[in-house]
Amino acid sequence: MTKQLYCSTCNTLFSKWEGYIDQDQDRGFGYCFKCQAQNDRDAFEFYEAAIEKLSKGLNPKNQKIFESYAYEMKRLVVDKAFDEGVMSLKIESIH
Ligand SMILES: [Zn+2]
Numbered sequence: 001m002t003k004q005l006y007c008s009t010c011n012t013l014f015s016k017w018e019g020y021i022d023q024d025q026d027r028g029f030g031y032c033f034k035c036q037a038q039n040d041r042d043a044f045e046f047y048e049a050a051i052e053k054l055s056k057g058l059n060p061k062n063q064k065i066f067e068s069y070a071y072e073m074k075r076l077v078v079d080k081a082f083d084e085g086v087m088s089l090k091i092e093s094i095h
Helices: 033-056 060-068 071-083
Strands: 004-007 013-015
Touching: 033 060, 033 071
Parallel strands: none
Antiparallel strands: 004 013
16 A cells, blocks of 8 residues: 655655655654665764764773674663663754
8 A cells, every 4th residue: 555655854745665664654744765764874873973982981891791792782772871861962052
């Protein structure tokens, strides 16, 4: 079943593709392929930086253990660190 959605990011009307993961489809919104790709890149860059930062903050023993984890596991540890307030987002002014 083809269903058209509006992209929440760029407002383009697009058709869901094979393997599309439903998001806000109930309201007729989702993320188009281009914006999903951009979001994935942004998320990857975010996690790359967060993983590096977290690793540097560990003692040598834990750092060695952390570095042995697969990428997905490192992401889970980063998520947990944010959930538990061990890490926090700092938004810096661009001015
Ligand atoms: Zn879009």
